[in-house]
Amino acid sequence: MGFKIAFLVASAAVPCVVLAHRQPAPLNAINPLQNRQFTNWFPDPHPSPQKSYWLSEIPHQGTSPFLTNNTNYTVFRNVKDYGAKGDGSSDDTAAFTAAINAGGRCSGGTCGTGSTGQPALIYVPQGTYVVSSPIQLYIDTQVIGDAVNFPTIKASPAFAPSNGSVIAGFDPGQGSTTNFYIGLRNLNIDTTSVSINSTVSGLNWAVSQATNLIYVNFVLAPNSQHVGIQMDGGSGGGGSGTFLGDLTFTGGLIGIHLNNQQYAFKNITFTGVATGIAVQHLFVGTFQKMHFEDCGIAIDVGQADTAGSVSLIDSTADDCAVVLNGSSSFLLENVHVTNSGPLLYVNGTSRVLGNDLEDQTYVIGHLYFNSNGTLVQSMGQSLPYTERGALTDGDGLYLAKSQPQYIEYGADSVVSVKNVGARGDGQTDDTAAINAALKANAGCKITYFPHGVYLVTDTIYVPPGSRIVGEVWSTISASGKAFANERDPHVMFQVGKPGEVGVAEISDMLFTVADVLPGAILVEVNMAGSQKGDVSFHNSHYRVGGAADSRTETACQTTGSPCKAAFLLAHLTPSSQTYIENAWLWSADHDLDGSYNQVIGTGRGMFIESTRGTWLVGTASEHHILYAYQTYNAQNIFVNMQQVETPYFQPIPSAPTPWKPNATWHDPDFVGCGKNTTEPRCRMQWALRIVGEQTSTINIYGSGYWVFFNNYTTDCGNNNGNCQDSVVDLEKLPEDANVYLYNLNVRGVEEIVTIGGSDGLAAAERADNPGSWGGVLAAYLGFA
Incomplete structure (x- = not known):
């Protein structure tokens, strides 16, 4: 589609102004989530409240460059253009289906276009849309409602099947663990017109990484059998998720019927729900800033072995019969309870009665208080309150920033990079155009x-005052010789220069390489905010290989010879201060768009040196050679759930092959493995390395470090098998480093925690800590 010349001229003529800070907008009584999505920073003078969302009014120029015959393919689809009425009475089911299916899209990316070839943004304007059967989503789809006036999708009284979901977010053309790149936000989902005896649900969300569920209000019939979210992926289980948050649930039998490998939850409110969260299956769950009011049970873990671990932090419960019920590895911290029954109910016994745990830490499970490997099995005890350092907001809670949507702005405040010369066609060099756009827009435009x-x-430089928004994960892809030299790695996307302070917000983007580039650092953050959270990434992901947009898909197929496709995915430098929510750092183990073998040896996942504050909320880092997460002399890190998988081909070849460790980057060298009788299993990716004598205040709440294979075979991969020697390395830490590792879960690992690297001390072994998907520690406090 074309664009208006006036838009470009008007944008260029508006001078940049200094950013100002703003107080939160008042609570919106109709859409209670809207008070959480205000934008903290915007140009002065203050903009007027908007009547509609800018996303519907800007020119829509998205394309799918690697789709054959893509000239007429439409990315942005307004459901009203496909016949939807939104009048509260017409049946709009067919219109939603038409919008989703347009352009020959089909389930599972099986139309010959792969998973990434047919992206679609389904826009839903203000209104009430009645549906009589499930709305089926596909992979690579985002459904986004009007963020100023949330639309309502309402199940009709005749909704069928009676046990169906109003929105079927699970794409049955893929298994639940490969349901990637699906998004849903800015909606009310209403089942109040359906019979209270129906087992209807608002959403089936059996999905995995790189999915985005935020800003949805689930309105369920009171005293009914209705469920807000179910996770039913059939025989494939409920998925392998990372993050969902900023949701509300009102009424119904269950808010979230949880069935997934792991999840980070943030900012979720349950009101008048019989059971807020009913856990069917879960290995790692971290619940941050949860709010339960007038619930029978807030979180019901139920039977033994249903969940590996549960962490509940910075949360409230009011007028609930039981707050947390079940038997698992539990961590409760700063939980405020009023007018309620037991805070914790385990195997029919109250562990913590009506008293709350405000500014306290309480744990049940296996504990290590020192580094000599002494295990304490606790049926419940208080611990010293976790040192939170510089990680809190004004109320003493861990910072939690919701994804900005800029609802204070109109369309004239948004500038498309295509209006200033960028092509986004996967062939043209867009470096100069993007850098020019970011420079011009800093402090005054989105x-x-x-x-x-x-x-x-070459490097894309993101200056202070930047706000960047993508469309269905718009991709920035490194290409060319600047990124080819591993001895002199080069940054593709640089957020600020060392020492710069300001605002940089990045949402809905994807970072990758167009070729095998051993010197590519995909993202580097140097900037810190003048306020915590000023520098943030939301729903932005990293992918190396596995897609048609990169030559790595076809160039890295040789078994036993992983290609050095990228040096490092994300680097948070010493001067940075970064909030990251919902990020998947994926070195591809399989091909999303074809059937090519993927043998990709990305060097490193995320490297953190920051001391000013780092918040990681719902992140995953998978299949890198040296490490998934590494910190060096880092300070003030908060983690709400992190998930890791070791490369499926390791230990053939064994780490560090194909890389040579670089001391400048504090790489692990694995030389100690020569002293180990199980040397091949020693030479595998570290899930987590915490290194350095200046380390201080690293607080990790919930982790899942999974090892499934040795050289693609599952012989070692049963729950009690040993595919890998160790996954967590603590090196050169001071005794009082304030490092808190809570609810650490593993699979296929012999040693959960090692001190001193590849020939170090086994500080906690899986055989001593059974549970979860193989092993679980409630707390490792050897350096607290």
Whole structure:
């Protein structure tokens, strides 16, 4: 589609102004989530309240460059253009289906276009849309409602099947663990017109990484059998998720019927729900800023072995019969309870009665208080309150920032990079155009990336005052010789320069490489905010290989010879201060768009040196050679759930192959493995390395470190098997480093925690700590 010349001229003529801070907007009584999505920073003078969302009014220029015959393919689809009425009485089911299916889209990416070839943004304007059967979503789909006036999707009284979901977010064309790149936000989902005896649900969300569920209000019939979210992926289970948050649930039998491997939850409110969260299956669950009011049971873990571990932090419960019920590895911290029954009910016995745990830490499970491997099995005890350092907001809670949507702005405040010369066609060098747009827009405009693949041959510099928004995960892709030298790695996307302070917000983007580039650092953050949370990434992901937009899909197929496709995915430097929510750092183990073998040896996942504050909320880092997460002399890190998988081909070849450890980057060298009788299983990716004598205040609440294979075979991979020697390495830490590792879960690992690297001391072994998907520690406090 074309764009208006006036838009470009008007944008260029508006001078940049100094950013100002703003107080939160008042609570919106109709859409209670809207008070959480105000934008903290915007140009002065203050903009007027908007009547509609800018997303519907800007030119829509998104393309799918690697789709054959893509000229007429439409990324942005307004449901009203496909016949939806939104009048509260017409049946709009067919219109939603038409909008989703347009362009020959089909389930599972099986139309010959792969998983990434047919992206779609389904826009839902204000209104009430009645549906009589489930709305089926596909992978690579985002459904986004009007963020100023949430639309309502309402199940009709005749909704069928009676046990169906109003929105079927699980794409049955893929298994639940490969349901990637699906998003849903800015909606009310209403089942109040359906019979109270029906087992209807608002959403089936059996999905995995790189999915986005935020800003949805679930309105269920009171005293009914209705469920807000179910996770039913059939025989494949409920998925492998990372994050969901900023949701509300009112009424019904169950808010979230939880069935997934792991999840980070944040900012979720349950009101008048019989059971807020009913756990069917879960290995790692971390619940931050949860609010329960007038609930029978807030969180019901139920039978033994239903959940590996549960962490509940910075949360409240009012007028609930039981707050947390079940038998598992539990961590409760700063939980405020009023007018309620037992806070914790285990195997029919009250562990913590009506008293709350405000500014306290309480744990049940296996504990290590020192580094000599002494295990304490606790049926419940208080611990010294976790040192939170610089990680809290003004109320003493861990910082939690919701994804910005800029609802105070109109369309004239949004500038498309395609309006200033970028092509996003996967062929043109867009470096100069993007850098020019970011420079011009800093402090005065939102920079919008319509869907596309934007090749860059040099560093993209993001200056203070930047706000960047993508469309269905718009892609920035490194290309060319600048990124080819592993001895002199080069940054593709640089957020600020060392020492810079300001605002940089990045949402709905994807970072990748267009070729095998051993010197590519995909993202580097140097900037800190003048206030905590000023520098943030939301729903932005990293992918190396596995897709048609990169030559790595076809160039890295040789078994036993993983290619050095990228040096490092994310680097948070010493001067940075970064909030990251919902990020998947994926070195591809399989091909999303074809059937090519993927043998990709990305060097490193995320490297953190920051001391000013780092918040990781719902992140995953998978299949890197040296490590998934590494910190060096880092301070003030908060983690709400992190998930890791070891490369499926290791230990053939064994780490560090194909890389040579680089001391400048504090790489592990694995030389101690020569002293180990199980040397091959020693030479595998570290899930987590915490290194350095200046380390201080690293607080991790919930982790899942999974090892499934040795050289693609599952012989070692049963729950009690040993595919890998160790996954957590603590090196050169001071005794009082304030490092708190809570609810650490593993699979296929012999040693959960090692001190001193590959030939170090086994500080906690899986055989001593059974549970979860193989092993679980409630708390490792050897350096607290």
